[in-house]
Amino acid sequence: MTVFLYADFVTSLHHIDNFIYFFFRETAVETRKVVYSRVARICQYDKGGDGRLKNKFTSFVKTRIMCSVPGNIPFDYNEIQAAATYTNPVTKEDYFYGIFTTPQLGVLGSAVCSYSVKSLQELFDNSPYLKETGTKGFDGTSLWVEEVPVNLSVVPGRPKCDAQLDTKRYSWGITKFASDHPLLAVPLMPRPLFKATRPLFTTAGIRFTQLVVDKAYGDNGQIVPVMFISTDNGTVFKVFNNISGDGNAIVVEQVRLFENPEPISTMKLYKKTCRLRALGHPTTTLFCGLMYTVLCQLFVFLLSIVSIVRLVSIYIYINVGVESTLA
Secondary structure (H helix, E strand, C coil), X not given: CCCCCCCEEEEEEECCCCEEEEEEEEECCCCCCCEEEEEEEEECCCCCECHXXXXXXXXXXXXXXXXXXXXXXXXXXXXEEEEEXXXXXXXXXXXXXXXXXXXXXXXXXXEXXXXXXXXXXXXXXXXXXXXXXXXXXCXXXXXXXXXXXXXXXXXXXXXXXXXXXXXXXXXXXXXXXXXXXXXXXXXXXXXXXXXXXXXXXXXXXCCEEEEEEEEEECCCCCEEEEEEEEEXXXXXXXXXXXXXXXXXXXXXXXXECCCCCCCCCCCCCXXXXXXXXXXXXXXXXXXXXXXXXXXXXXXXXXXXXXXXXXXXXXXXXXXHHHHHHHC
């Protein structure tokens, strides 16, 4: 089976369970000409298999990531563009945020969804697998059935991931199962940090491009995640969760970085010791670096003015002193 089909990789996450999770979008094999968001994982101790999996990972398995507005006909944001992690400072539970867009040819829109890393791990450890039957459906795509591994001493997508793992010694049956079942049946659903069960933030007519996440303090002292989301028109949204309401996100700041609209392809969080206020919430923001630079330039300018004034004063003092002496 083809492991990737026209895949675009987004980012990766190396977690404490010794698995590496990585995020990408690809043309889905289980449907017709639709791009899906995916998360996959491999064990960092996987040395590859033998036979049909020679020089290939045996622990590789992937599933779909869902980010949809619910309804009779859900509206799907199918194409992941970026992802970033966040750790709840109280519970120490890990989450990740993803930004998703609609296809290029269609209604233009973007959304932010959040997911629990614990739920992600549980899904990979417990979901049934999908197996291609070879039978074609009415749309020409293959039909798939769920399958649970039986009579295997090791489930290749769920090994005990440690330094003792020896994937070269897998039996033919284990290797065949790994080769035939890279896809899980259960998709990853959003599990927000707070109450929302739908995308935290959506917008129409704009394509999100990058995402970074920081922490902020609410009026009651509670720490909440703050997202900085860049767009294809040069705008950056500063967004944080509404912890006292329905859990949806609130846009607290919007900055256009370029005079002429152009996509922001890379974004890094540059933090200095500066605190700004937005809707009553002090927070360290993405724009602290810009503010710090401006303040530094202003300070240098003021020093220059002071230096000029001192030089003029010295000049006047010398000239006046000389003239007084001559007189």
